[in-house]
Structure formats: structure tokens, C-alpha cells
Amino acid sequence: MDLSSAPEAIDDEPSGQVVAAALVQAARSMRTVMSRNLVESGLYAGQDGVMLALAEEDGMTAGGLAARLGVKAPTMTRTIGRMEAQGFLHRRADDEDARLTKVYLTEEGRARLDAIAEAGRQTGEQALRGFSDKQIKLLMKLLRSLDANLQNGALED
Numbered sequence: 001m002d003l004s005s006a007p008e009a010i011d012d013e014p015s016g017q018v019v020a021a022a023l024v025q026a027a028r029s030m031r032t033v034m035s036r037n038l039v040e041s042g043l044y045a046g047q048d049g050v051m052l053a054l055a056e057e058d059g060m061t062a063g064g065l066a067a068r069l070g071v072k073a074p075t076m077t078r079t080i081g082r083m084e085a086q087g088f089l090h091r092r093a094d095d096e097d098a099r100l101t102k103v104y105l106t107e108e109g110r111a112r113l114d115a116i117a118e119a120g121r122q123t124g125e126q127a128l129r130g131f132s133d134k135q136i137k138l139l140m141k142l143l144r145s146l147d148a149n150l151q152n153g154a155l156e157d
Helices: 016-041 047-056 061-071 073-086 107-112 112-128 133-156
Strands: 088-092 103-107
Touching: 016 047, 016 112, 047 061, 047 073, 047 088, 047 103, 047 107, 047 112, 061 073, 073 088, 073 133, 107 112
Parallel strands: none
Antiparallel strands: 088 103
16 A cells, blocks of 8 residues: 555545544554665664663563564564574573573674664655654654553453
8 A cells, every 4th residue: 555646535534544544654664664775784674673682781581572573473483593594693501590591682783773773764754854843842742642552451351
């Protein structure tokens, strides 16, 4: 769904369904552009989130990473395996509890953090091209409110 070619009537009184579809499409577009911006660094979509989480808290379990990034454990296990083969991560037993295996960034992984930041900057710049500072602040306020509504709804279920 290309929102730029959507019927004008959608703008008149958008329903929750139309808003949800627009948000999903915008998120997909952001992810696509981010993936393109990451390609030179050797990273694939989603790997940037794993590396940024480990940059914040190195030495997490696969389950902890999965929960933090909102993905299923088997998906995270496959991602970690792929990233380990690429040389970005390594796994080892926890120093305090050898029953736990934790994931750590390698030096090669740490070397990619600047490329991830640059890809994020470029993606954000492209997405916000033509927006005023006031529009960006309003967008952020609206997105935070929307997220809070969804989070609160999930808690009530």
C-alpha cells in the first residue's frame, strides 16, 4: 500500500484501521530504507537492533534479547547463530552461572556500531525530509501517545 496514492477520502475521516495500515506501511518503509543503508556494513534487517541492545548491555541471554526486541526465542536463536558466523557476536557461559549462555559483541561487532548509527541518521533524515521542527515534535508526541494507548490496552486484556 503506497500511501501517496491512497484515495483522498482517507484523509477526510481516517478510521482506526486506516491509521493502523498507514503506521504499518510507514514502519515497513523505514525498515526497508534502514536495511539498504546497512548493506555496506554487512548487516541485515534486525541485526542492528541486536547489536544496539548488546552495546547497551553486553552479555545478555538469547531469551533476554528476544524479550527486549519483541521477537520469538527461536527467531533470536537463528539471528544469533547467523551473527556469530559473521563474526559480530560470540556466546559463552556466564561467569557466575555456567548453566546460562550469554551473548557478547566481538570487536568486529563493536566496529559496526558507528555504521549502524550512521544508517539510522540517514534513514531518519530521509524520513523527515520536509518536516518542520514543530511537525517533528508533534509527530513524536502523537506516536508516544499511540504507543501508550496500545501498551495500556495490552495490559488491560
